[in-house]
Amino acid sequence: MTKAIAFAQYGDPEVLHPIDVEVPEPGPGQVRIAVRAVGVNPLDRRLRSGELAERFAVDLPFVPGCEVAGTVTAVGEGVTGFAPGDEVFGGTMSGGYAEHVLLAADSVGHKPASLGWEEAAALPTAAETAERVLTELGVRAGETLLVHGAAGGVGTLLLQFARARGITVVGTASEANHDHLRELGAIPVTYGEGLADRVRAAAPGGAVHRAVDASGRGDEIPVSIELTGSADRVVTIANTAAHEHGVRFNGGNGERYHRQAYAAALALHEAGALSLPLHRVLPLAEAAQAHRISEQGHLRGKIVLTV
Numbered sequence: 001m002t003k004a005i006a007f008a009q010y011g012d013p014e015v016l017h018p019i020d021v022e023v024p025e026p027g028p029g030q031v032r033i034a035v036r037a038v039g040v041n042p043l044d045r046r047l048r049s050g051e052l053a054e055r056f057a058v059d060l061p062f063v064p065g066c067e068v069a070g071t072v073t074a075v076g077e078g079v080t081g082f083a084p085g086d087e088v089f090g091g092t093m094s095g096g097y098a099e100h101v102l103l104a105a106d107s108v109g110h111k112p113a114s115l116g117w118e119e120a121a122a123l124p125t126a127a128e129t130a131e132r133v134l135t136e137l138g139v140r141a142g143e144t145l146l147v148h149g150a151a152g153g154v155g156t157l158l159l160q161f162a163r164a165r166g167i168t169v170v171g172t173a174s175e176a177n178h179d180h181l182r183e184l185g186a187i188p189v190t191y192g193e194g195l196a197d198r199v200r201a202a203a204p205g206g207a208v209h210r211a212v213d214a215s216g217r218g219d220e221i222p223v224s225i226e227l228t229g230s231a232d233r234v235v236t237i238a239n240t241a242a243h244e245h246g247v248r249f250n251g252g253n254g255e256r257y258h259r260q261a262y263a264a265a266l267a268l269h270e271a272g273a274l275s276l277p278l279h280r281v282l283p284l285a286e287a288a289q290a291h292r293i294s295e296q297g298h299l300r301g302k303i304v305l306t307v
């Protein structure tokens with residue numbers, strides 16, 4: 001048997017408890033990983049609270065955790081390119097708050113020795129989301145992209161991927177996160193009343209070509225449509241009501257972008273240009289505290305649990 005952290009009922013962070021589970025055996029196309037670190041995402045706490053229960057039912061007890069870093073301990077039939085002992089990171093839908101997890105091999109990447117376990121665990125979800133959104137939004141080199149919630153886990157990586165593609169980024173964030181955005185090459189602006197004018201003043205030539213909402217606040221959606229000139233040029237990953245304004249929700253239900261996302265992140269890392277700030281690192285046993293911190297919001301980078 002092996003340990004995991006699960007919830008057996010929906011509720012507050014206190015419903016997270018250690019459980020014993022069988023060490024899982026990898027099926028075809030899967031690898032088993034001894035987890036060293038697991039990234040904490042807003043999805044984890046939204047599944048735990050029951051907020052998503054109607055749209056996204058889970059079997060209880062449920063082990064959250066959709067991104068990990070660790071060592072391969074077994075590979076399933078048909079897996080090539082990975083062997084026991086390999087240091088890797090990867091994305092999944094659940095099961096990461098555990099000592100052992102199964103991942104689909106095509107969502108796994110090799111971890112360079114120079115990349116820490118915690119940083120590697122902070123990478124898969126944000127990288128896949130950033131690569132997917134930038135590609136599907138069709139934003140091009142030389143254009144200006146407005147990113148809402150730019151200092152969070154996804155925003156931090158999305159703006160670095162955008163800068164690497166030659167895109168100018170204007171990012172909304174709390175004042176406390178503005179220096180962080182400047183260090184990553186984005187132009188920070190504050191949320192709220194007068195946002196459109198502040199963004200126009202910050203953007204080169206006053207032009208905004210595309211916008212991504214990762215904050216889910218809601219008030220930025222009409223402003224983004226006004227600035228870009230069309231709801232087609234705006235996408236949200238955080239606001240399921242944005243369709244009321246004709247804005248698409250990008251949820252990653254179709255093609256997955258792990259491979260090219262990892263290549264983009266590791267190219268930046270090799271160039272010494274990848275920043276994966278960790279808002280907080282806690283032991284796995286303190287998963288409930290990690291959820292409380294995530295609920296407070298205003299994160300700068302990711303929360304990571306170590307195993």
Ligand SMILES: NC(=O)c1ccc[n+]([C@@H]2O[C@H](COP(=O)([O-])OP(=O)(O)OC[C@H]3O[C@@H](n4cnc5c(N)ncnc54)[C@H](OP(=O)(O)O)[C@@H]3O)[C@@H](O)[C@H]2O)c1
Binds near residue numbers: 177
């Ligand atoms: N659709 C997808 O494929 C997908 C994938 C990953 C994540 N997501 C979703 O995308 C959103 C962002 O994810 P994330 O991992 O980047 O989250 P996160 O790390 O918690 O960051 C969210 C950011 O939102 C900002 N924010 C804006 N208004 C806020 C408010 N009223 N309260 C608290 N924070 C506020 C915070 O920074 P400031 O203090 O600077 O405002 C924070 O940096 C979440 O809703 C998540 O569920 C969707």
